[in-house]
Amino acid sequence: MKTRVYKFSFRTGEVSIDHSKCAMCKNYACIKADSLFGTGLLRIEAGKPVLTTNSEDAKRLCSECLACELYCQAYGNAGLHIKLDMLGLDEYRSRLKT
Numbered sequence: 001m002k003t004r005v006y007k008f009s010f011r012t013g014e015v016s017i018d019h020s021k022c023a024m025c026k027n028y029a030c031i032k033a034d035s036l037f038g039t040g041l042l043r044i045e046a047g048k049p050v051l052t053t054n055s056e057d058a059k060r061l062c063s064e065c066l067a068c069e070l071y072c073q074a075y076g077n078a079g080l081h082i083k084l085d086m087l088g089l090d091e092y093r094s095r096l097k098t
């Protein structure tokens with residue numbers, strides 16, 4: 001199956017959704033998490049989670065609760081991953097070495 005990764009950014013990170021995994025998902029746990037803890041940024045279109053709004057509004061509106069990833073990993077098909085940059089981590093690590 002061809003991998004199709006859907007991505008969007010929020011203020012401090014990025015969400016990646018592997019739609020090939022969503023095609024085999026039984027419960028769309030990401031949508032449930034977003035409705036319970038987030039701001040309703042995700043909806044299902046043709047069996048795949050996508051943004052309800054444009055990427056600029058998503059960046060502004062995302063509450064960064066991270067619940068979509070937790071629910072996807074726990075109850076879905078592990079298709080959603082969040083990348084969070086830890087600002088200052090490299091500088092912190094370099095100070096530890098000196």
Ligand code: SF4
Nearest residue numbers: 022025030072076079
């Ligand atoms: S819960 Fe995960 S695998 Fe299932 S539809 Fe959502 S992102 Fe895809």
